[in-house]
Amino acid sequence: MRLRFCLGSFRRCQQGTARAIGFLAAWCPTSGRWLRSFVICRVMNCASCLLRLAERLMNAGHDLMNKAIGWMLREMGKRDQPRLETFLKKHTMTMPRTMLRCSIEKLSKEDRMEWMNA
Template identity: 50%
Template sequence: MSDTIRKLRKVLQESIDSTPAKVSIFFKTGPGDYAQHDRFIGITVPTLRKIAKSFLNLAMQDLGLLIQSTINEERLLALIILTGQYNIGTSEQKEEIYQFYRTNIGHINNWNLVDSSAHLIIGAHLFERDRDFLEELAGSQNLWERRAAIVATWYFIRKSELGWTFKIAKLLQNDSHDLIHKAVGWTLREAGKKDEARLIAFLCDHAHQMPKTMLRYAMERLSQKEVINRKL
């Protein structure tokens, strides 16, 4: 373990500003649940973001140690730092970070980890590149990889490019997991903010196959819910 990691972990322990129970309240950590593997020490996200600013130049080797930690806050901190590095990196550095992310995707294994990083690294990197990897993720047996596939398209939505959001949503519309239903639903909702007519058309074609949670999230902000309701 490097001196930098020792220092960082000391900072983390000194920065605990909550309790494990409070910071894990939105995760299912019981036996057999999706987050049963995760440990929390009680640090809120705003505090982690402040710490990340002080360690923005953390070496990739040290980031590798953090991303493999059993502690959720350490993995999340690694991803916050990575997204910061990606944002200011050179083309070569961005490629290295993207490849690091892909190599360590098995450790990006809770919804907060995926949702804080997939669009900012996978989405950003593939925006002007081949996107077949998103289809590969969507077809994965791994819940978090499937979630990463749809969340990554959030970057495209922000750039007003919606095609891949609807494409991945269609691939995942029959998924059995509630966390995919929610992610697809809110991503479709965000796409609808850019083009409501296109979202309505998509829902009219696919709503009958979509789980109720997915459909409810997708329709949250629509001004023409009655149009869909008449057509379903």
């Protein structure tokens, strides 16, 4: 039941429904880590939804979640690097190092060094 409702919310989120994005952002931290990973992967094409979820799940406390979020940020950065850099400027000091390392993998060596030393 919960998964079916969640899948419907993904469809609405991908269509840009603000209510669905708010629901996912509120619901995701309370679910298990596998469902959270599923949520992160499903919203890959919705950058604003991904960034909102990344902010909510930044301190999830599980290394696999940090890697999943970092991976999705990296994929988003391939398409929209300025948006990734804006997110990193805001959250570099508070985001887990695993998430940061995963999110900057595809940047140039100089940029990676700059972000890691920030």
